[in-house]
Amino acid sequence: xxxxxxxxxxxxxxxxxLATVLPFVAAAQPAAQADFEPRVGQAGKDVIWxxxxxxxIDRMLRMANAGPNDKLVDLGSGDGRIAxxxxxxxxVASATGIEYNPAMVTLSNRNAAEQGVAQRVKxxxxxxxxxxxxDATIVTMYLLPSLNLRLRPTILNxxxxxxxxxxxxxxxxxxxxxxxxxxxxxxxxxxxxxxxxGTWKVQAGSEAIELKLMQSFQDFxxxxxxxxxxxxxxxxxxEIRFMLPDGRGGQREFVGKxxxxxxxxxxxxADFTGTRTAAAP
Numbered sequence: 001x002x003x004x005x006x007x008x009x010x011x012x013x014x015x016x017x018l019a020t021v022l023p024f025v026a027a028a029q030p031a032a033q034a035d036f037e038p039r040v041g042q043a044g045k046d047v048i049w050x051x052x053x054x055x056x057i058d059r060m061l062r063m064a065n066a067g068p069n070d071k072l073v074d075l076g077s078g079d080g081r082i083a084x085x086x087x088x089x090x091x092v093a094s095a096t097g098i099e100y101n102p103a104m105v106t107l108s109n110r111n112a113a114e115q116g117v118a119q120r121v122k123x124x125x126x127x128x129x130x131x132x133x134x135d136a137t138i139v140t141m142y143l144l145p146s147l148n149l150r151l152r153p154t155i156l157n158x159x160x161x162x163x164x165x166x167x168x169x170x171x172x173x174x175x176x177x178x179x180x181x182x183x184x185x186x187x188x189x190x191x192x193x194x195x196x197x198g199t200w201k202v203q204a205g206s207e208a209i210e211l212k213l214m215q216s217f218q219d220f221x222x223x224x225x226x227x228x229x230x231x232x233x234x235x236x237x238x239e240i241r242f243m244l245p246d247g248r249g250g251q252r253e254f255v256g257k258x259x260x261x262x263x264x265x266x267x268x269x270a271d272f273t274g275t276r277t278a279a280a281p
Contacts (some may be wrong), residue, residue: 007071051078052142052167056182057085063178063189064138064163066090073098073136075128075143075151080108080121082140087117097123098131134158142167156217160194160258161237174217177236193218193235194258197280202263204272209244214280240265 051059060082066072070092074082077097086092099105109125125132129150133139139155139162141148148171155164155171166188170176176188197215201208211231213222221232224244233242238258244267245253256265256272263274 002145002247043096047104050142052082052083053183053185054081055081056167056180056185056187058089059180059182060165060167060187060189061086061090063180063187064140064165066092068140070137071135072096072140073133075133075139075141076100077123078104078142080104080123082112083108083121083123084115084117086138086140087120088115092136092169093153094249095121096133097121098126098128098133099123100125129154136162138163138165140165140167143169145169148172156192158192160192160235162192164190164192166190171192177218185221191218194238196220196235196258196263196276197242198276199278200263200274201277202267202274204267205270207267207270209267209272211274219250223281 008046030280033045043153066086068091070086072083072092072095074080074095075088077083077099078099083095083097083237084094093273096144097105097108099108102125105123105125109118112118112121112123119256121148125157128143128147134157142152143151143166148166152171152174153269155162155276158167168186170188173189174190177191180187180263193215196213198213200211200213202211203209209221210225212225213231215222218235219232220235220242223229224231227245227247229245231244232241232252233240235258240254240258240263241250241255242254244254246252252268254265254272256263256274261276263272263276265272
């Protein structure tokens with residue numbers, strides 16, 4: 001018997017089986033394929049997905065003064081539109097999106113490639129509470145208030161001057177430095193403040209001053225000696241500013257920078273240097 005018809009028949013059977021099985025295999029693949037389209041309201045790990053409107057994204061990035069020297073991290077980056085806009089429209093040096101849904105990560109990286117910014121934008125699958133983003137200069141987020149509060153200690157431990165922009169939800173008693181409303185959608189802007197609570201010994205020219213400060217986010221209050229006069233002021237990142245009595249019924253402005261346990265600047269016209277000698281009780 002000629003074997004060729006048998007071989008041909010077997011091949012035809014294999015082809016028919018593959019034609020039958022492959023559609024089911026393809027349908028069983030994760031939703032991270034090219035035809036994945038996110039749906040507003042779809043469930044995520046801790047939130048549902050609702051995209052930030054493009055007009056608000058533009059305003060958020062302007063509030064943060066985003067530019068070429070910045071590294072932006074978007075927490076819960078969804079379809080990637082904030083990170084992509086930061087690089088495409090504001091020329092941010094690099095942007096990273098942290099997203100729990102692998103399908104969203106694949107979609108975001110594809111969107112970045114289509115926008116021509118893939119060399120400076122990346123999206124990674126990860127948990128925002130277990131991923132290190134401490135080197136960011138700008139952090140954006142659209143998370144529930146409970147998640148914002150869980151993240152707040154991490155954010156406050158970032159480098160002073162780091163800019164934080166949140167869509168819709170606040171960080172409770174940490175008041176915003178600025179806020180915006182775009183077509184009924186709110187954005188809140190904050191700057192991570194330096195830590196100044198404690199006792200400081202300050203030398204301003206020939207004058208020795210002791211400051212005892214208590215801090216609540218970017219605001220602080222306390223007393224200055226000699227005289228035990230009350231003092232209060234505010235921080236903008238590592239910049240510190242408040243008024244002190246001059247002993248003659250007037251006021252002198254205290255303007256400086258905080259760098260860890262050191263403080264330098266001007267008290268009136270005199271240069272000053274300060275050292276923290278004790279932490280806050």
